[in-house]
Amino acid sequence: MFVKLRIWKYQFLSSCNRVVGKPILYQPLQLKGNGRISFGKNIQIGVINSPGYYSNYCYIEARTEDSEIIIEDNVALNNGFSAVALTKITIKKNVLIGVNCSIIDNDGHNLHANHRIVGKPKSVEVFIDENVFLGNNVTVLKGVMIGKNSVIGNGSVVTKNIPENVIAAGNPAKIIRNL
Numbered sequence: 674m675f676v677k678l679r680i681w682k683y684q685f686l687s688s689c690n691r692v693v694g695k696p697i698l699y700q701p702l703q704l705k706g707n708g709r710i711s712f713g714k715n716i717q718i719g720v721i722n723s724p725g726y727y728s729n730y731c732y733i734e735a736r737t738e739d740s741e742i743i744i745e746d747n748v749a750l751n752n753g754f755s756a757v758a759l760t761k762i763t764i765k766k767n768v769l770i771g772v773n774c775s776i777i778d779n780d781g782h783n784l785h786a787n788h789r790i791v792g793k794p795k796s797v798e799v800f801i802d803e804n805v806f807l808g809n810n811v812t813v814l815k816g817v818m819i820g821k822n823s824v825i826g827n828g829s830v831v832t833k834n835i836p837e838n839v840i841a842a843g844n845p846a847k848i849i850r851n852l
Contacts, residue, residue: 676700676727683730691735696744700752701730708735708758713746713766718754724772725752734758751809759796768801771809771827776801778815802837822852
């Protein structure tokens with residue numbers, strides 16, 4: 674009952690009115706922004722037997738009217754997932770994402786000191802292809818494309834494109850071996 678109340682609370686706090694599809698919620702999900710958020714079939718939000726189940730929530734924000742986040746079929750987002758788009762984030766089919774992962778297609782703030790508070794940050798879309806597995810505590814930054822079937826190791830920060838069928842890890846993430 675406690676979890677159901679938390680799920681309802683975060684639905685009440687959500688403000689995005691352009692949501693397509695309905696994910697399966699095992700953990701609270703907050704949807705924010707003026708953009709479009711699209712869920713495919715069989716999208717799982719939260720995992721009961723993972724850290725942060727009772728204390729965390731997932732956050733997805735398509736910030737501007739032109740922003741878009743697309744999550745295709747059979748994607749599992751673990752506890753504490755967050756995604757913030759100014760342009761576009763695409764997560765293709767059959768992707769697994771670990772605890773406390775973040776995907777952001779922008780710098781968050783303008784990097785120039787005189788424009789940091791009022792300027793618009795640089796944004797480049799993020800694309801995660803089919804069958805990708807992001808381990809726990811992975812951060813994917815703006816402009817990154819992760820190829821089909823690749824695995825990103827725990828705690829990695831992905832700053833550059835990762836090709837298909839590889840394991841990459843580290844900060845910044847580098848290819849460790851082919852699959």
